[in-house]
């Protein structure tokens with residue numbers, strides 16, 4: 001197990017005040033899924049936090065994403081990476097990125113594990129981006145063996161691809177993720193409580 005596991009507080013649909021409160025209590029990394037919602041909340045809030053984009057990267061939002069975030073965890077295809085690379089270049093910054101891997105039949109997005117190395121090679125050629133590891137969303141199951149097998153796929157991909165970060169684990173499965181070698185868990189409901197039923201933002 002890694003000596004240190006970072007916690008990304010996932011604040012989607014939660015009010016800006018909750019995010020500010022968590023930052024004041026010492027949360028150093030925050031994750032948001034929707035760029036418009038994130039911009040609104042970051043504008044009035046939390047100082048000194050590292051901002052992670054964990055939602056699906058739409059190419060027409062790449063500019064806003066590159067301007068708003070420090071890390072994009074959800075790069076799963078070359079089109080998204082090209083758009084982010086160009087946007088980061090124009091913004092004069094280097095974006096840290098993670099390659100999002102698909103390890104679950106219930107997940108729509110993510111690069112299939114067998115294509116991950118080839119994608120990683122291409123990502124490393126793009127200016128304005130720094131590939132630093134792998135992100136994956138576990139399967140929607142409480143079956144520990146299935147979780148373990150899926151997380152092992154992600155850990156193996158990170159070994160092949162390299163990078164310091166294995167972003168794996170959410171409120172329901174972070175224990176299995178950490179056991180599989182996660183260096184970064186993304187925790188929403190276990191920090192902020194259930195997400196409000198009414199979406200704070202629609203995009």
Ligand SMILES: *Cc1c(COP(=O)(O)O)cnc(C)c1O
Pocket residue numbers: 010012033054055137170171172186187188189190
């Ligand atoms: C919402 C979300 C999380 C947090 O989920 P919880 O189950 O509330 O901890 C983590 N990662 C991603 C990619 C998410 O979309």
